[in-house]
Amino acid sequence: xxxxxxxxxxxxxxxxxxxxxxxAAREVRVRVAACGLNYADLLLIKGQYQExxxxxxxxxxxxxxxxxALGEGVTGLSIGxxxxxxxxxxxxxDYCIAPASACLPIPDVMSFADAAGFQIAYxxxxxxxxxxAAVRSGETLLVLGAAGGVGLTAVEIGAxxxxxxxxxxxxxxxxxxxxxxxxSETIDATDPELLAKLKAAGGADVVYDPVGGAxxxxxxxxxNRGARVLVIGFASGDHPQVKLNHMLxxxxxxxxxxxxxxxxxxxxxxxESLSDLLEMYEHGQIKPHIGLTAPLDxxxxxxxxxxxxxTTGKVVITMAEG
Numbered sequence: 001x002x003x004x005x006x007x008x009x010x011x012x013x014x015x016x017x018x019x020x021x022x023x024a025a026r027e028v029r030v031r032v033a034a035c036g037l038n039y040a041d042l043l044l045i046k047g048q049y050q051e052x053x054x055x056x057x058x059x060x061x062x063x064x065x066x067x068x069a070l071g072e073g074v075t076g077l078s079i080g081x082x083x084x085x086x087x088x089x090x091x092x093x094d095y096c097i098a099p100a101s102a103c104l105p106i107p108d109v110m111s112f113a114d115a116a117g118f119q120i121a122y123x124x125x126x127x128x129x130x131x132x133a134a135v136r137s138g139e140t141l142l143v144l145g146a147a148g149g150v151g152l153t154a155v156e157i158g159a160x161x162x163x164x165x166x167x168x169x170x171x172x173x174x175x176x177x178x179x180x181x182x183x184s185e186t187i188d189a190t191d192p193e194l195l196a197k198l199k200a201a202g203g204a205d206v207v208y209d210p211v212g213g214a215x216x217x218x219x220x221x222x223x224n225r226g227a228r229v230l231v232i233g234f235a236s237g238d239h240p241q242v243k244l245n246h247m248l249x250x251x252x253x254x255x256x257x258x259x260x261x262x263x264x265x266x267x268x269x270x271x272e273s274l275s276d277l278l279e280m281y282e283h284g285q286i287k288p289h290i291g292l293t294a295p296l297d298x299x300x301x302x303x304x305x306x307x308x309x310x311t312t313g314k315v316v317i318t319m320a321e322g
Contacts, residue, residue, distance in 0.1 A: 002093065020095050032093060037060075040061055058093050060092035063087050064083070084115040107278060114290070123273055139206060143166070143178070167183035198219070205227050216239075
C-alpha cells in the first residue's frame with residue numbers, strides 16, 4: 001500500500017510503499033476512502049503536536065472507510081461496515097489499523113468525504129461550546145478563524161444553540177462563508193478598527209479561539225464581564241499574551257480545550273457529543289463545508305494550502321469513491 005509518511009521532523013512528508021498491515025487483537029483494518037486534514041497534521045510534521053509518534057509514521061488523524069479485516073476478539077463490527085475513525089495518525093494511506101473501540105458507524109445518508117471532515121471539527125466545537133463554555137441562547141459568541149475547519153463549525157453550532165455569532169475571518173470571501181453558516185455579523189480580521197468594532201457590537205460573552213496571537217489578544221480585550229474564553233489552538237503560530245489581572249477584575253474564565261484529550265479524560269462525553277452531532281446531521285441541521293477535496297497524490301500540496309490558510313472549511317483527501 002502507499003502511505004504519506006513523516007520520516008524526519010521538519011522535513012516534507014514522503015510517499016512510501018509499505019506492506020498492508022494486519023490487525024491485532026481488538027483491532028480492525030480499514031480500507032481508507034477519505035481522510036480529513038487538520039492543522040494538527042502540520043504540527044505533527046514539525047514534531048510539535050501534543051501526541052506526536054516517533055518517525056516514521058503516516059499522517060492523517062481523521063479517517064473514513066470500510067472495515068476490511070477483523071482482529072481477534074472484535075465484536076459489534078463486520079467486514080464491509082462503513083466507519084469513521086479518529087486514529088491519531090495513519091489516514092493518508094490505502095489502509096490503516098484502528099482500535100475497534102475507535103470506530104463509529106457512518107450513517108447511510110453520509111458520504112465518506114463528509115464523515116472524514118466531521119469528527120474533529122464538529123466534535124471540538126460542540127463539546128467546547130456545550131460542555132466547557134455552556135453557551136446560552138441570546139449570548140454573544142465571538143469566533144476567530146471563522147471560515148476555517150473548526151471555526152466554521154463553531155459558527156454553525158453556536159447559531160444552532162441560539163447564540164448571536166460574531167465571526168472574524170480574513171477577507172470578504174471568508175466572511176461571506178461565515179455569514180452563510182449562520183453568523184449574525186462578520187468582521188475582517190485585518191480591519192485596523194477590529195477592537196472598536198467588537199466593542200461597538202456589544203463585546204463577547206464567549207470567545208472561540210483557534211488562532212491565538214495578536215488576534216486572540218484583541219478578542220480578550222473585547223470580552224464582557226463573566227465571559228468564557230475557549231482556547232482551541234494557535235493557527236497563527238503564537239500564543240496570546242494574557243493579562244491575568246484583567247481576567248480577575250472582569251471574572252473571565254479561560255478554558256483550554258483539546259478534543260483528542262477527551263478520549264481518556266471523558267470518553268463518555270465525547271461519544272455522547274458525537275451521537276448528538278450525527279443526529280443533527282441526519283436531521284439536516286449541520287453539514288460539513290468541504291472547501292477542498294484532492295486525491296492522495298495531491299495531499300502534500302493540500303497540506304501546503306492548509307498551512308498558508310488558503311482554504312475554507314475542511315480539506316479532505318479521497319482515496320476511493322465515496
